[in-house]
Amino acid sequence: MEIRNRARILEEMVRDPDLAAVADWKRGHAGALAVGYFPVYVPAELIHAYGMLPVGVFGAGGAVDIDHADSRMQSFICSISRSTLELGLTKRLDVLDGMIFGSICDVARNLSGIWSRNFPGMMSEYIHYPQNPESAHAQAYYRGELQRLRDRLGALAGRPVSDDALRASLRAHNRNRGLVAEMHRLRREEPWRLTRREAYAFERAGHVLPVEEHSDLLERTLAILRTREGRRRDSVRVVLEGSFCEQPPPELLDVIEEAGCYVVDDDLLLGMRWFERPVPEEGDPLAALARAYLEPGVTTSIRHDGRRKGEALLQRVAAARAEGVIFSAAKFCEPALLDCPLMRAALERASIPSLAFEFEEKMGTFESIKTQVETFVESILFFGPEERVAGGAP
Amino acid sequence: MTERYEHQGKGRDLQKQLLLDWYRRLETAPAEGRKVAYLFVPGNVAELLRAFDFEVCYPEINALQCGIKKVSSGFIMGAEDMGYSSDVCGYVKNDIGLWKQGNSGPGGQLPKPDLLLCTYCGCTTFIKWFEALSEYYDVPLVMLDVPYLREGKPSEGDLSYLVGQLRELAVTCERISGRRFDETRLSEIVALSAEAEDLWVDILQSARHRPSPFDAYFEAVFFMAPIYALRGTRECVEYYRAAKQEIDERVAHGVGPAGQERFRMVVEGPPPWPSFRAFWELFKEWGAVAVASTYSKVGGYWDGGFRHDPRRPLESIAEYCLGCYTNQSLPMRADLIRSYVKDYQADAVVIHSVKSCRSFSVGQADFREEFTRERGIPTLLLESDLVDPRYFQHAQLKNRVDAFFESLEHRRLTGAAAGATR
Numbered sequence: 001m002e003i004r005n006r007a008r009i010l011e012e013m014v015r016d017p018d019l020a021a022v023a024d025w026k027r028g029h030a031g032a033l034a035v036g037y038f039p040v041y042v043p044a045e046l047i048h049a050y051g052m053l054p055v056g057v058f059g060a061g062g063a064v065d066i067d068h069a070d071s072r073m074q075s076f077i078c079s080i081s082r083s084t085l086e087l088g089l090t091k092r093l094d095v096l097d098g099m100i101f102g103s104i105c106d107v108a109r110n111l112s113g114i115w116s117r118n119f120p121g122m123m124s125e126y127i128h129y130p131q132n133p134e135s136a137h138a139q140a141y142y143r144g145e146l147q148r149l150r151d152r153l154g155a156l157a158g159r160p161v162s163d164d165a166l167r168a169s170l171r172a173h174n175r176n177r178g179l180v181a182e183m184h185r186l187r188r189e190e191p192w193r194l195t196r197r198e199a200y201a202f203e204r205a206g207h208v209l210p211v212e213e214h215s216d217l218l219e220r221t222l223a224i225l226r227t228r229e230g231r232r233r234d235s236v237r238v239v240l241e242g243s244f245c246e247q248p249p250p251e252l253l254d255v256i257e258e259a260g261c262y263v264v265d266d267d268l269l270l271g272m273r274w275f276e277r278p279v280p281e282e283g284d285p286l287a288a289l290a291r292a293y294l295e296p297g298v299t300t301s302i303r304h305d306g307r308r309k310g311e312a313l314l315q316r317v318a319a320a321r322a323e324g325v326i327f328s329a330a331k332f333c334e335p336a337l338l339d340c341p342l343m344r345a346a347l348e349r350a351s352i353p354s355l356a357f358e359f360e361e362k363m364g365t366f367e368s369i370k371t372q373v374e375t376f377v378e379s380i381l382f383f384g385p386e387e388r389v390a391g392g393a394p
Numbered sequence: 395m396t397e398r399y400e401h402q403g404k405g406r407d408l409q410k411q412l413l414l415d416w417y418r419r420l421e422t423a424p425a426e427g428r429k430v431a432y433l434f435v436p437g438n439v440a441e442l443l444r445a446f447d448f449e450v451c452y453p454e455i456n457a458l459q460c461g462i463k464k465v466s467s468g469f470i471m472g473a474e475d476m477g478y479s480s481d482v483c484g485y486v487k488n489d490i491g492l493w494k495q496g497n498s499g500p501g502g503q504l505p506k507p508d509l510l511l512c513t514y515c516g517c518t519t520f521i522k523w524f525e526a527l528s529e530y531y532d533v534p535l536v537m538l539d540v541p542y543l544r545e546g547k548p549s550e551g552d553l554s555y556l557v558g559q560l561r562e563l564a565v566t567c568e569r570i571s572g573r574r575f576d577e578t579r580l581s582e583i584v585a586l587s588a589e590a591e592d593l594w595v596d597i598l599q600s601a602r603h604r605p606s607p608f609d610a611y612f613e614a615v616f617f618m619a620p621i622y623a624l625r626g627t628r629e630c631v632e633y634y635r636a637a638k639q640e641i642d643e644r645v646a647h648g649v650g651p652a653g654q655e656r657f658r659m660v661v662e663g664p665p666p667w668p669s670f671r672a673f674w675e676l677f678k679e680w681g682a683v684a685v686a687s688t689y690s691k692v693g694g695y696w697d698g699g700f701r702h703d704p705r706r707p708l709e710s711i712a713e714y715c716l717g718c719y720t721n722q723s724l725p726m727r728a729d730l731i732r733s734y735v736k737d738y739q740a741d742a743v744v745i746h747s748v749k750s751c752r753s754f755s756v757g758q759a760d761f762r763e764e765f766t767r768e769r770g771i772p773t774l775l776l777e778s779d780l781v782d783p784r785y786f787q788h789a790q791l792k793n794r795v796d797a798f799f800e801s802l803e804h805r806r807l808t809g810a811a812a813g814a815t816r
């Protein structure tokens with residue numbers, strides 16, 4: 001099928017607030033369970049090892065109105081958490097047998113508490129990720145936390161899971177991460193082959209489809225993409241930063257690219273790309289996962305790794321040969337908003353232009369953002385280095 | 395306050411002096427060669443730091459002071475000029491603005507940290523805050539990762555992770571301070587903490603009297619300062635002894651903080667510091683007295699029974715961190731508030747919801763739903779900020795408070811209020 005059409009279908013699937021794809025999967029797998037997870041890094045490997053379907057629950061993407069959640073979560077809170085609660089209160093997530101949250105911020109943490117209070121019948125778990133990677137005790141601690149989750153899922157499944165099954169799951173996810181990374185490499189090197197919005201749909205589908213199916217899909221797609229011509233433009237190469245948790249409307253990605261940018265690196269759907277290397281598939285699988293988590297991976301606003309925010313961003317800018325950075329943070333997203341000034345100051349010191357705006361799940365119009373991006377692009381084109389190579393050319 | 399209360403203030407005067415001395419010590423620390431540790435009030439491991447003779451400095455308390463002295467506005471705007479969003483935690487902005495403008499706060503000149511210790515105890519914004527300070531001061535951030543009480547109580551794994559980190563921290567402290575770690579000395583310090591904690595709990599629980607001798611929110615936020623800033627010192631114990639005498643005297647005379655006590659309330663959330671007096675007045679007018687509050691437990695939850703223990707100094711420090719109110723899960727927080735309503739015979743719950751403090755506020759609306767709808771506990775939810783004066787809408791808040799107590803009064807008159815006593 002044509003890439004564009006396929007991307008459109010996948011986008012519809014992931015935007016469906018009723019999770020019909022999950023219900024379909026359950027119908028096809030009698031007795032199988034589906035467990036939801038809130039971003040950013042919940043180890044889907046553990047859910048998968050039990051033969052359950054891990055499902056990314058990333059809010060409603062503007063598809064529903066906040067009616068019921070309003071009285072339980074105030075208006076000054078990011079849309080992803082409010083709309084996720086709305087999905088729960090309107091019974092759209094009843095197809096899920098559990099929900100898992102992690103310690104990425106105060107809002108996600110408290111949402112997990114609101115969840116357990118409002119849905120006592122559903123398994124709900126909260127993972128406290130270690131935030132002290134320098135401690136010699138962090139790995140043992142996190143291994144224990146993963147063991148706790150394993151037991152909890154075991155209770156839900158009504159049976160234990162073997163280390164072999166866990167290792168097989170690590171393998172399946174390693175393969176998937178490799179393919180996702182390949183897609184990103186392609187976007188970085190030859191961004192004209194598919195738009196960021198198209199790539200996003202393929203990637204995001206991995207938070208609904210079973211991992212093996214998703215990997216096959218990526219493999220087939222990548223094979224087609226390598227020969228797809230696409231439309232080359234003289235676009236400005238930018239890194240998009242700040243959308244690691246709440247996801248911007250896919251339209252926004254089009255707006256940015258149509259205004260003259262190639263998004264050549266970003267932190268969208270960060271969870272799937274967290275580890276920079278494959279998780280070892282031998283030995284104790286939980287220890288391997290714990291170790292992988294604690295290794296210096298991608299620097300983000302929701303994990304403390306001792307590195308300076310700006311430094312890591314500058315490295316990414318260099319690796320992507322980007323000409324500028326666009327900060328697009330979810331409105332009220334404190335981790336992103338608190339890092340933004342530090343990152344922008346570092347960019348300024350390195351004479352790299354940046355632009356910042358906020359988005360929400362439900363955005364009436366993208367006009368003002370479009371104008372801002374156009375102006376940003378113009379300033380790079382006119383005041384950038386003379387030897388500036390045409391956008392896409394490596 | 396009426397006349398006779400004006401003469402009660404022995405504790406208050408002593409406290410003023412102690413805090414002045416503390417800020418003076420901070421100001422002179424660099425010149426006199428004393429090392430300074432920055433840390434947070436929740437999960438503060440002051441005992442351990444004192445064992446290495448660190449002066450302790452709390453950016454939260456500095457921000458609070460700016461709020462109450464009504465100078466926070468300029469600092470917050472300063473941070474916003476640096477690119478900080480209007481929606482993020484006001485304490486963080488106040489502190490960064492303060493740093494940017496030379497670090498001279500209401501307490502005096504603040505020293506640069508020698509040890510930047512992020513006691514990550516519940517609030518994730520703590521991490522963002524100290525990551526920023528680490529860059530601004532160019533000092534490495536030392537993390538103390540306190541596992542959140544996601545299961546209602548800490549696990550073995552949580553405890554050993556934390557105790558392990560405390561031992562590592564002791565090594566870091568040795569390196570920075572140049573002093574050897576002396577566990578006997580730590581035990582002595584911890585014993586002083588426990589002594590003060592006993593007295594503090596007596597004061598908190600005195601609010602079970604009718605009328606309550608003190609306001610467990612509006613007064614407690616001052617009474618609690620030494621247990622955070624000076625815990626583990628002899629002066630701290632002396633302060634609580636004086637404060638306890640003051641309270642005992644009030645009990646003996648049957649007097650309370652708000653003229654005639656007409657309503658007893660449990661308060662959740664931090665106060666709006668820049669409008670502290672005005673906010674308190676809204677409740678005093680109704681004879682409403684806080685008999686318990688959760689904010690006074692952010693830096694330690696002692697009325698639940700915990701005490702620092704000189705026989706197990708490090709382990710008890712770890713347990714202290716784990717139990718702080720900020721580190722308690724939402725279901726635990728709701729349980730605590732409900733138990734306060736019962737144990738202190740409160741008529742209502744008042745929630746002051748701080749928009750820029752999501753650590754506290756996310757979930758408070760859910761509390762209100764549960765308390766009012768499912769439990770029949772009258773609950774008032776008010777919104778403003780803790781240091782940003784722009785968010786304090788006096789007239790609007792007054793309307794809400796008046797309407798709430800009017801309806802409570804009405805229910806009482808019509809006999810509808812269960813548990814109403816007069």
Ligand code: SF4
Pocket residue numbers: 078080081104105106107108245246302330332333334335336
């Ligand atoms: S969008 Fe930001 S504030 Fe909201 S849950 Fe995600 S990380 Fe937390």
Ligand code: SF4
Pocket residue numbers: 483484485486517518519520750751752753754780
């Ligand atoms: S969010 Fe709240 S608890 Fe956290 S630092 Fe700010 S004021 Fe303190």
